[in-house]
Amino acid sequence: MWLSKQMKTPAATTDADLGVTTISGDSVGVVTRGEVRSLPVYGPGGYVWLPENGSAVLVMKGGPGGEEQCVSGMKQKQPPAGMRPGEVYIHGPGGNAVYLRSNGSIEIAGGTISLTGGTVSIHGSLLVNGQPYRPCHC
Numbered sequence: 001m002w003l004s005k006q007m008k009t010p011a012a013t014t015d016a017d018l019g020v021t022t023i024s025g026d027s028v029g030v031v032t033r034g035e036v037r038s039l040p041v042y043g044p045g046g047y048v049w050l051p052e053n054g055s056a057v058l059v060m061k062g063g064p065g066g067e068e069q070c071v072s073g074m075k076q077k078q079p080p081a082g083m084r085p086g087e088v089y090i091h092g093p094g095g096n097a098v099y100l101r102s103n104g105s106i107e108i109a110g111g112t113i114s115l116t117g118g119t120v121s122i123h124g125s126l127l128v129n130g131q132p133y134r135p136c137h138c
Contacts, residue, residue, distance in 0.1 A: 019059045021051045024085040026076065032059055041076055046092050048076050052085040 023029030028051055029037040039059070043049055051057050080089055080099065088100040096110030104124075126133040 015061055017059045017061070019057050021053055021055045021057055024053045024055075025050060026079055028057070030057060030059055043076055046090060048079050048083070048089040048091070050079060050083060050085045050087065 017032040019030035019032040021028050021030055022035060023037060026041055027038050028041060029035055030039055036059075041049070041051065042060075077091075083089060084102050087102050089097065090099075091097040092110070094110065097108070099107040099109075101107065
């Protein structure tokens, strides 16, 4: 009986913390209660995001002391060559992708694009295979 009274309840831990990135890229540094480096970046399937320096990010923790990793999405694939912090790359099966670049351009790649009663409005230049689009008046 006296032994059960001697046992202490474990200290409360936080399962997640809001942090600020100090090192950008696909392996980031984050400050929560202290700085932690080389944290892997996880995201939903098919979505690649590189947080910018100073971005608010969610840091997931697991285990009794918060030292174990847990999965909150899938591990990102390798970012596209030349991808800059803040840019967004969404990809799916079969090579379909949408790349939102920091210079304001949008790259769309993949198979058949189909609209059902939808509209695509383009403000700016439209390039097809790197060449300016010229409609065919056949």
